[in-house]
Amino acid sequence: MAGEVTPGIYPGIPAEQYHSGPGTSRSQLELVRQSPAVYWDRVLNPDKPEEKETDAMRFGSLFHSATLEPDTLADFYRVAPQVDRRTKDGKAAWADFERECEENGLTVVSQDDLDMARAMATAVRNHPRASRMLAGGAPEQTIYWTDSETGLLCRARPDYLGEQAQLCIPDLKSTNSAHPSAFARSVVNFGYHRQEAFYAGGVEAVTGDALPMVFLAVEKARPFQVALYTLPEDFVEKGRQQIRAALRRLADCKKKDEWPGYPEVITELTMPGWAYMED
Numbered sequence: 001m002a003g004e005v006t007p008g009i010y011p012g013i014p015a016e017q018y019h020s021g022p023g024t025s026r027s028q029l030e031l032v033r034q035s036p037a038v039y040w041d042r043v044l045n046p047d048k049p050e051e052k053e054t055d056a057m058r059f060g061s062l063f064h065s066a067t068l069e070p071d072t073l074a075d076f077y078r079v080a081p082q083v084d085r086r087t088k089d090g091k092a093a094w095a096d097f098e099r100e101c102e103e104n105g106l107t108v109v110s111q112d113d114l115d116m117a118r119a120m121a122t123a124v125r126n127h128p129r130a131s132r133m134l135a136g137g138a139p140e141q142t143i144y145w146t147d148s149e150t151g152l153l154c155r156a157r158p159d160y161l162g163e164q165a166q167l168c169i170p171d172l173k174s175t176n177s178a179h180p181s182a183f184a185r186s187v188v189n190f191g192y193h194r195q196e197a198f199y200a201g202g203v204e205a206v207t208g209d210a211l212p213m214v215f216l217a218v219e220k221a222r223p224f225q226v227a228l229y230t231l232p233e234d235f236v237e238k239g240r241q242q243i244r245a246a247l248r249r250l251a252d253c254k255k256k257d258e259w260p261g262y263p264e265v266i267t268e269l270t271m272p273g274w275a276y277m278e279d
Contacts, residue, residue: 005144005153009161009206013142015061016105023144023155026198029246030191036253037261044259059113063174063218066114067121068139068159078106079114116220120174123224130216130226133170137162145205149244150251156202168214169199178217178227187215193231193239201240 005022013021031039042048065073081097084090101108124130139160147154160170175186187193196213204210215229253259 007145007206008143010142010144011138015140015157018142018155018157021155023153024247024250025155026195026243029194029198029243029250032246032250032253033242035261036249036259039250039253040259058107058109059117059220060174061107062109062113063117063120064140064159064172066117067124067172068134070118070121073114076105076107077109077114079111080108119222120218120220120224123226124172124216124218127226129228130170133168133214133216134160135162143202143206145202147247148205150247152247152251152254154198154202154247156199158199158203161203167211169196169203169211171195171199171213171215173215173217174220175217176220178219178225180227180229183215183217183227183229186217187231187235191239193235194242195239196231196236197239197243200236201243 019025028039028043031042042051062077065076078097078101081093083093085094100106124134137160140157141161142155142157143161144153144155146152158169159172171192173183173186173192175183177183192215200211200213212230215231217227217229219225
């Protein structure tokens with residue numbers, strides 16, 4: 001598989017082609033961390049169900065497009081028309097709308113979500129430092145590299161790479177709260193330290209530049225505050241170790257063609273500290 005793609009930076013690859021193409025992504029390594037059985041079922045299973053986009057995923061993509069490629073919004077998104085689908089005319093109008101979306105690969109979004117995404121994008125562009133990070137380069141470029149230890153082809157799609165952005169790897173995050181304590185929980189819950197380890201490792205493998213990731217956290221409520229964060233190096237190192245372990249396990253499973261689930265032994269649970277504080 002690795003021989004089919006030459007490591008490097010590839011602009012212009014559509015998102016759908018990227019997600020269905022070769023290479024191991026960070027999200028796939030998260031499946032390996034759940035269990036190799038989950039990875040096999042979601043990635044390799046020939047009868048795997050089509051992955052359904054969640055509301056959060058859809059809004060995240062909309063926000064990224066509104067911020068990074070605002071001129072292309074009409075090429076990918078449509079706001080559902082306000083029609084009464086109980087009437088003959090309403091049914092016909094809705095059928096025409098669905099046909100247009102299906103034929104052109106358009107994603108249906110609400111007017112509220114579109115307005116919110118645009119307002120958040122404006123907040124980013126009005127932020128002096130955030131706006132400078134997203135200038136002088138290009139968004140959504142695909143990078144491929146070969147992991148030197150396992151030989152696995154890896155892929156990533158950084159939000160933005162460019163000359164001025166080469167001081168860091170900027171990464172957009174929509175969030176309910178960009179307060180430091182709240183966003184720190186998001187980092188842990190969503191594995192952003194593993195994302196930084198994987199993406200930064202890929203950028204370094206392709207460009208030779210060892211860059212930190214800067215998270216541009218943007219709130220989804222007025223006044224759409226923006227906060228910029230980096231992660232402690234020791235926590236990023238923890239992410240590197242976790243990514244390394246997942247890559248090794250995936251390579252071993254591919255070599256043996258064995259995809260185990262949870263251990264069959266009886267395991268005593270380790271309870272979180274807060275559980276002992278309950279009445």
